[in-house]
Amino acid sequence: MSKRVAILTSGGDAPGMNACIRASIIACQKANYTLLGYKHGYNGLLQQEYIPLSLDSTHNLIQQGGTILHSARCKELKSHEGIKKAANNLMKAEIDTLIVIGGDGSFRGAAEIGKEWKGQILGIPGTIDNDISGTDATIGYFTAIDTAMSSIDKVRDTADAFERIFLIEVMGRNAGFLALNAALSSAADYVVVPEFFESADKEIEKIVTQIKAQRALKGPVSFIVVVAENVWPKGLSGLTEELMKHDISDVRPVTLGHVQRGGSPVAQDRLLATTLGEFAISLVGSDITNIMVGEVNQRPVTVPLHKTWENTKPLNEAHVEAMRTLMNERYSSW
Numbered sequence: 017m018s019k020r021v022a023i024l025t026s027g028g029d030a031p032g033m034n035a036c037i038r039a040s041i042i043a044c045q046k047a048n049y050t051l052l053g054y055k056h057g058y059n060g061l062l063q064q065e066y067i068p069l070s071l072d073s074t075h076n077l078i079q080q081g082g083t084i085l086h087s088a089r090c091k092e093l094k095s096h097e098g099i100k101k102a103a104n105n106l107m108k109a110e111i112d113t114l115i116v117i118g119g120d121g122s123f124r125g126a127a128e129i130g131k132e133w134k135g136q137i138l139g140i141p142g143t144i145d146n147d148i149s150g151t152d153a154t155i156g157y158f159t160a161i162d163t164a165m166s167s168i169d170k171v172r173d174t175a176d177a178f179e180r181i182f183l184i185e186v187m188g189r190n191a192g193f194l195a196l197n198a199a200l201s202s203a204a205d206y207v208v209v210p211e212f213f214e215s216a217d218k219e220i221e222k223i224v225t226q227i228k229a230q231r232a233l234k235g236p237v238s239f240i241v242v243v244a245e246n247v248w249p250k251g252l253s254g255l256t257e258e259l260m261k262h263d264i265s266d267v268r269p270v271t272l273g274h275v276q277r278g279g280s281p282v283a284q285d286r287l288l289a290t291t292l293g294e295f296a297i298s299l300v301g302s303d304i305t306n307i308m309v310g311e312v313n314q315r316p317v318t319v320p321l322h323k324t325w326e327n328t329k330p331l332n333e334a335h336v337e338a339m340r341t342l343m344n345e346r347y348s349s350w
């Protein structure tokens with residue numbers, strides 16, 4: 017039976033969102049569903065700002081970063097009036113299924129809409145932070161690791177030339193996935209992640225121990241500390257001040273910033289986005305609702321929306337072990 021499906025991208029944009037939209041368009045066309053795209057995240061839903069999405073939109077889309085539907089954060093949806101308006105607009109537009117590509121905040125919004133609207137709601141995880149429980153990875157995460165890694169490689173060149181200490185801030189909101197994996201893949205010397213951060217005092221002792229031990233062994237060489245955002249009190253300037261108190265100066269801070277959200281998606285993000293987009297459309301019309309589609313051990317799964325934020329996703333254990341041996345505790349036994 018023909019269905020009217022609406023899709024939107026919400027919260028921080030992530031490379032691969034377009035690949036997911038493309039897969040959804042093609043799968044809808046094959047199933048003979050009408051697909052509409054709400055623009056500007058939930059703002060478009062509240063303003064009834066939508067466009068038809070057809071095969072005309074899919075050409076050269078898989079490789080484009082950002083999102084052709086645009087994204088936004090939407091304060092109004094956090095109020096009960098906003099939720100009611102969204103539900104009402106979905107009813108007026110005769111939508112059967114709403115697909116939300118976004119992070120945990122966007123899923124909270126979707127779950128609230130689900131309390132007021134009887135249609136089907138499907139979430140697809142799209143965020144560079146990878147901080148969503150129930151899926152091994154989120155769309156955009158792999159590209160962001162790559163972008164951060166190649167930026168750190170470049171900083172390493174000048175760090176080596178001057179034998180300097182660099183502090184590099186990586187995004188991730190309140191999670192350390194991006195920082196840890198960018199640090200491991202760029203052979204950084206130390207990484208500060210929220211999952212293991214106890215206090216600035218304890219952490220600074222560990223960092224200084226590693227820097228001094230490394231220098232005692234090798235002489236003046238470069239040292240790269242990757243720091244997850246929102247962890248160190250007063251950020252990189254706070255950490256620079258702490259290092260100066262330990263007689264470590266000539267430190268340079270680098271904040272990678274929003275460059276980490278851009279760029280053409282790498283193959284892993286395109287594959288994840290494509291399979292999740294196709295899988296979501298295969299569920300349209302079923303009685304599965306208020307769920308996120310995800311991937312665990314390379315298989316598609318469905319997860320109740322509330323579990324995506326209620327459960328905390330742990331860092332990969334093997335990555336944590338590698339972090340200890342190769343970075344944070346490398347010189348502990350010297």
Ligand SMILES: Nc1ncnc2c1ncn2[C@@H]1O[C@H](COP(=O)(O)OP(=O)(O)O)[C@@H](O)[C@H]1O
Nearest residue numbers: 027028089090093094118119120121122124125
């Ligand atoms: N508790 C909530 N109730 C309703 N809507 C929410 C809630 N939390 C977030 N949202 C909506 O989702 C949008 C995106 O959330 P945000 O946390 O900024 O990004 P992300 O989805 O990437 O985590 C918010 O701007 C808001 O419109």
Ligand SMILES: O=P(O)(O)OC[C@H]1O[C@](O)(COP(=O)(O)O)[C@@H](O)[C@@H]1O
Nearest residue numbers: 027028119142143144145187188189
């Ligand atoms: O784009 P803004 O509003 O500056 O937000 C920055 C935040 O967005 C992100 O890039 C992505 O986070 P979300 O996917 O949760 O929106 C975070 O890593 C960062 O903390």
